[in-house]
Amino acid sequence: MSDLKSDFARHISSEFNEELEELCADLMKMGGLAERQVRLAVQCQESFDSALVEQIRSAENSVNAWEIRIDELVESVIARRQPTASDLRLVLVVSKIVRDLERAGDEANKVALMAQQAHEAGRNSTVGMVEVRAIGEQVIRLLGDSLTSFARLDVDMALDIARRDKEVDRIYQSALRSLATFMIEDPREIGHVLNVMWVLRALERVGDHATNIAEHVIYLVKGTDVRHLSVTNVEETLKNS
Amino acid sequence: MMETTMTNTAIADKDQKMEDRLIPDKTIGEVYVEHARMTARNVDVYYGDKCAINNVTLDIGVGQVISFIGPSGCGKSTFLRCLNRMNDTIDICRVDGEIKIDRDNIYDPKIDVVSLRARVGMVFQKPNPFPKSIYDNIAYGPRIHGLANNKVELDEIVERSLHRAGLWNEVKDRLNEAGTGLSGGQQQRLCIARAIAVSPEVILMDEPCSALDPIATAKVEELIHELREQYTIVIVTHSMQQAARVSDRTAYFHLGTLVEVGETKQIFTNPTHELTQDYITGRFG
Numbered sequence: 001m002s003d004l005k006s007d008f009a010r011h012i013s014s015e016f017n018e019e020l021e022e023l024c025a026d027l028m029k030m031g032g033l034a035e036r037q038v039r040l041a042v043q044c045q046e047s048f049d050s051a052l053v054e055q056i057r058s059a060e061n062s063v064n065a066w067e068i069r070i071d072e073l074v075e076s077v078i079a080r081r082q083p084t085a086s087d088l089r090l091v092l093v094v095s096k097i098v099r100d101l102e103r104a105g106d107e108a109n110k111v112a113l114m115a116q117q118a119h120e121a122g123r124n125s126t127v128g129m130v131e132v133r134a135i136g137e138q139v140i141r142l143l144g145d146s147l148t149s150f151a152r153l154d155v156d157m158a159l160d161i162a163r164r165d166k167e168v169d170r171i172y173q174s175a176l177r178s179l180a181t182f183m184i185e186d187p188r189e190i191g192h193v194l195n196v197m198w199v200l201r202a203l204e205r206v207g208d209h210a211t212n213i214a215e216h217v218i219y220l221v222k223g224t225d226v227r228h229l230s231v232t233n234v235e236e237t238l239k240n241s
Numbered sequence: 242m243m244e245t246t247m248t249n250t251a252i253a254d255k256d257q258k259m260e261d262r263l264i265p266d267k268t269i270g271e272v273y274v275e276h277a278r279m280t281a282r283n284v285d286v287y288y289g290d291k292c293a294i295n296n297v298t299l300d301i302g303v304g305q306v307i308s309f310i311g312p313s314g315c316g317k318s319t320f321l322r323c324l325n326r327m328n329d330t331i332d333i334c335r336v337d338g339e340i341k342i343d344r345d346n347i348y349d350p351k352i353d354v355v356s357l358r359a360r361v362g363m364v365f366q367k368p369n370p371f372p373k374s375i376y377d378n379i380a381y382g383p384r385i386h387g388l389a390n391n392k393v394e395l396d397e398i399v400e401r402s403l404h405r406a407g408l409w410n411e412v413k414d415r416l417n418e419a420g421t422g423l424s425g426g427q428q429q430r431l432c433i434a435r436a437i438a439v440s441p442e443v444i445l446m447d448e449p450c451s452a453l454d455p456i457a458t459a460k461v462e463e464l465i466h467e468l469r470e471q472y473t474i475v476i477v478t479h480s481m482q483q484a485a486r487v488s489d490r491t492a493y494f495h496l497g498t499l500v501e502v503g504e505t506k507q508i509f510t511n512p513t514h515e516l517t518q519d520y521i522t523g524r525f526g
Contacts (some may be wrong), residue, residue: 010519010524010525011522011523011524011525012523012525013523016523028472043321083522083524084485084509084510084521085509085510085511085512085517085518085521085522086482086518086522088509088510089510113512166246223510223511224511
């Protein structure tokens with residue numbers, strides 16, 4: 001398997017080829033939208049703009065509509081084609097990735113909502129913004145790369161995403177510690193800092209969804225379920241598979 | 242026109258060479274099982290000079306359902322027929338290697354083929370009841386093998402076999418009617434009951450549902466599921482979904498070679514060999 005497209009083109013039924021291609025093309029479109037949603041949400045935190053919030057909401061509606069459409073396609077492929085082996089894994093994985101993308105979109109929505117609340121409350125503190133930017137940039141890249149690893153069926157790239165998500169978790173934990181210290185030192189900022197903590201939490205979840213997608217890609221290519229394993233264990237498992 | 246034909250032939254030759262290159266020297270997956278009912282070792286089958294089966298080694302486990310799948314002409318039916326020496330009826334057919342049932346070499350000249358075929362029964366693609374009554378269809382085997390001492394015992398065997406084949410309730414009031422008067426699905430279950438009547442250890446089924454509608458197919462599959470407790474079942478099928486539904490192990494044949502064998506779940510979710518993958522997902526070879 002070199003990439004998704006060259007792999008499908010080989011079915012005897014050209015209609016089946018087209019259905020699987022459509023499934024993946026739609027998933028990539030949905031992924032692009034979800035990624036954009038997260039990027040706009042982080043932007044919103046950096047400098048609030050009500051037009052951005054509107055864009056995020058409309059992207060959210062599109063992402064939800066894609067989720068339903070792709071699930072319908074999945075249902076139809078299973079009912080009509082009874083996919084097996086790598087085709088079966090592909091259909092299962094698409095159905096799971098759709099879920100992770102939709103949830104990543106939900107997290108982006110939360111981040112935007114919190115920016116709006118902060119703006120409406122007239123808070124303009126910059127406390128925690130460095131962390132929000134740092135984690136935001138990392139998870140946007142993770143999400144984008146997880147989709148690329150799917151399109152290229154790239155297991156090494158998927159493994160790298162799992163490793164990089166650990167780094168995001170580390171930054172997140174350290175940000176929580178310094179924000180806690182900040183709250184102790186200046187109790188007047190507690191409301192704002194709690195808000196920042198929720199934003200960081202939502203972004204950190206986006207990284208987890210990207211990692212889930214990467215794990216689905218590994219299952220798709222290798223047929224090995226690597227969920228709930230440490231990165232080292234995943235590497236070991238893949239070496240032995 | 243001539244040119245096109247030649248190009249097509251050249252492409253076909255190239256495809257053939259590609260496939261030949263892909264065929265593994267050794268079967269992928271676990272060919273041996275812990276408790277084997279039948280064992281085949283380095284089996285070759287020739288029709289005249291043509292090699293139809295090439296060096297197949299495989300265990301068939303006690304109380305297991307194993308299905309043989311593969312494209313037409315891959316040798317799956319040929320291999321199935323070796324298991325109860327059905328190929329003996331073809332003059333130009335030669336079988337090399339060793340096939341055993343419970344340590345008895347079935348190609349040993351001392352083996353009585355008729356009693357071998359009672360131990361390894363067979364159900365064919367098209368239901369083929371004898372042109373006799375339903376009762377006599379079942380009673381025929383036990384009679385010639387002397388399995389019943391009197392009418393009462395014979396009645397018992399007939400009833401038990403029809404029960405096991407899930408047919409008793411449908412035919413108990415018309416045992417004296419012709420077997421050929423039943424529906425296709427009932428006829429096939431009658432043939433299975435006939436195979437069971439002589440208490441075989443193994444039942445070979447050569448595409449048993451390909452002439453049946455989906456409801457009759459589901460009944461035969463349910464029957465296979467129930468029979469696995471007592472018998473070892475080997476089934477050749479063109480329906481991959483059927484193989485996926487009924488069997489514990491699946492063996493994939495390609496151009497006379499046993500390419501891959503494994504647990505059915507593994508073969509249908511994550512086959513190891515490219516040829517197996519291409520076949521079960523319906524890709525070009």
